[in-house]
Amino acid sequence: STQQQNEIRSYVVDVESRRILDISNNLKTPGSTTVLCVQSDVILATFSSLTTPGQLFVSKLSSLERDCNIEWVRVSTPSEVPSSVANAKVEYMALKQDTGARVSTFTAIYFGPDEGKVYPLVVWPHGGPHSAFSNSYSLEAALFNMIGFA
Known part of the structure; x- marks a missing residue:
C-alpha cells in the first residue's frame, strides 16, 4: 500500500509477467485501502475515507488470476459518525x-x-x-x- 495523490492505494506485483495491478477497494466510493495482512492467498485490508471510519475487507488473490479484478467482502461495519x-x-x-x-x-x-x-x-x-x-x-x-x- 502506498500514497498515490489523494488516496492510499494497494497493489499486487506479478514478478513473472511484470505487471502491477491496482487492488484498491474504491470502485464505489473514493477513499483509501491499506493491506494489513496476507496469509496464503487471502488478503485482509482496511478501507476508510474522511467521512467513513475504517472497515475490514477480505479477498482472495486467486480471484485476481481469473479475471484481473478483485472482489472485496466486507467483514466489519464502520462506526457511526455525526x-x-x-x-x-x-x-x-x-x-x-x-x-x-x-x-x-x-x-x-x-x-x-x-x-x-x-x-x-x-x-x-x-x-x-x-x-x-x-x-x-x-x-x-x-x-x-x-x-x-x-
Missing part, C-alpha cells in the same frame, strides 16, 4: 501555481460543509514527498468538522 462528518463534502483539487517554481502542480483535499457559507479553514500542509495527507479517516479532521471548521 451527520456533519458523514455528509461532509470531500473534493479532490488539482492546483497549479505560475510562479516559475520547479514544482508547479499539486493536489489538495477539501473536507467540510457543502452549504455555500463561509467557514473558518484549517490547512494541513505537508512536507512531501516524505509525508502526505490522504482521503482516509482522521479523528482530528472529524473533530474540526464537528465544531464548524472546513
Whole structure:
C-alpha cells in the first residue's frame, strides 16, 4: 500500500509477467485501502475515507488470476459518525501555481460543509514527498468538522 495523490492505494506485483495491478477497494466510493495482512492467498485490508471510519475487507488473490479484478467482502461495519462528518463534502483539487517554481502542480483535499457559507479553514500542509495527507479517516479532521471548521 502506498500514497498515490489523494488516496492510499494497494497493489499486487506479478514478478513473472511484470505487471502491477491496482487492488484498491474504491470502485464505489473514493477513499483509501491499506493491506494489513496476507496469509496464503487471502488478503485482509482496511478501507476508510474522511467521512467513513475504517472497515475490514477480505479477498482472495486467486480471484485476481481469473479475471484481473478483485472482489472485496466486507467483514466489519464502520462506526457511526455525526451527520456533519458523514455528509461532509470531500473534493479532490488539482492546483497549479505560475510562479516559475520547479514544482508547479499539486493536489489538495477539501473536507467540510457543502452549504455555500463561509467557514473558518484549517490547512494541513505537508512536507512531501516524505509525508502526505490522504482521503482516509482522521479523528482530528472529524473533530474540526464537528465544531464548524472546513
